[in-house]
Amino acid sequence: MQRYFIPAEHWNKDYVTIKGKDVHHISRVMRMEIGSSIVCIHPHDGPALTKIENITEESISCNIVEWLDEDRELPVDVTVAQSLGKGDKLELVVQKGTELGAARFIPYAADRSVAKWDHKKAKKKVERLQKISKEASEQSERSFIPEVTPLHSLKELMEIEGYDWCFFGYADEARQRSSTSLKTRLSKVKTGDKVLVVFGPEGGFSENEVQQFRASGFLSVRLGPRILRMETAPFYFLSSLSYQLEENEGD
Amino acid sequence: MQRYFIPAEHWNKDYVTIKGKDVHHISRVMRMEIGSSIVCIHPHDGPALTKIENITEESISCNIVEWLDEDRELPVDVTVAQSLGKGDKLELVVQKGTELGAARFIPYAADRSVAKWDHKKAKKKVERLQKISKEASEQSERSFIPEVTPLHSLKELMEIEGYDWCFFGYADEARQRSSTSLKTRLSKVKTGDKVLVVFGPEGGFSENEVQQFRASGFLSVRLGPRILRMETAPFYFLSSLSYQLEENEGD
Structure with missing residues (x-):
């Protein structure tokens, strides 16, 4: 319908x-x-x-x-902060991220972000992303349209408040077998929690950024052992969170 | 490197x-x-x-x-059979599916597939998809390049042999809360198993196709409660399988 x-x-x-x-x-x-x-x-x-x-x-x-009592919404409120990327990568993240249940998208500029948005471009881009999020919400039968916020700086992201869990996707963890598994992270997330997850640009986070995340209390997340492109990482995270919370009955 | x-x-x-x-x-x-x-x-x-x-x-x-003993490969052999789709959807599936660990891609024509490939086009398309799979393998640090097979008919897919598990993604399951959870399906998949998963076109499978799948012993899989686009479904499936098998230590 x-x-x-x-x-x-x-x-x-x-x-x-x-x-x-x-x-x-x-x-x-x-x-x-x-x-x-x-x-x-x-x-x-x-x-x-x-x-x-x-x-x-x-x-x-x-x-x-x-x-209607449809129950189509992820039982946690997930904000995906995604660094600016080349071409239409951010559009793909908002479209697929909406299908996969994200509640909010924050575009931000990382040290290594190749793409840059000036003030005028940023306003237009956010409007376009908001339109994509509305269309994807209708298509995926969501009950709510995820918000796309104005462009943030990394500093603003680090200082953000009101979240129960702050994560950042860290490609180098994929190369280490000993690091904490995603299951260990996600099994602690409970219904009603607010989650912020930050994904880096094409070249990954700079060492300085990783240090800042850790100092600000952000936990790194592994996303399997393969190296994912910047726009693929949020798909893995959101799918796994849905699997953990929405597809987890039975054995 | x-x-x-x-x-x-x-x-x-x-x-x-x-x-x-x-x-x-x-x-x-x-x-x-x-x-x-x-x-x-x-x-x-x-x-x-x-x-x-x-x-x-x-x-x-x-x-x-x-x-090198890198351990970058999914511990199960997953074949993604994807119906032909509009525009570059199949290219996106092969690129992201390779990053997410698929072993093989089979393009096929479903009843409701809008796109059609004639013999000449099919050969060129498969070559292009194979190139995308090679590039994505290098980028994601895979140890093997997933194969892209020639175009199959649905009948050939149904008769395929040598798999431990044959699944099909079924959007209507997302609308039913009572259906079997994905966890119930994936928790039975063991290291070394061969898995075939078939995803439908934009308009979903026809009723006739669903009946044929069931008659051929394919099990339907839910992919969360939201309605995913044809190209998003394999991302959810592969991410969840990786989460279940590769990110599952600890609690």
């Missing part, structure tokens, strides 16, 4: 009003009519099954039939 | 001879000289640390210093 994320101010007790681009999509692209069912998603309350009651050029109103 | 995959016929007891494009890369691009160390990788025996002994226009000979 088609799904649309509707801003909080367009919801009432029994009905929801759809405006803007979604109106065109529902009436022209999908050619839906009065009586058709769609899922409307409230930014805080999640998805509701609704039925179209009225269609005009500017708006569509829908009756709320029932609130 | 730079890594090069060298065909079996170029190896002798104590030294290895490098020919073709790698000669240019080593002497011109990397500007390496006699005495430089590189890792040469034998297709069956894996990686060896070597030292350059002689450089000509056509070939480079290297002394074998020691065979």
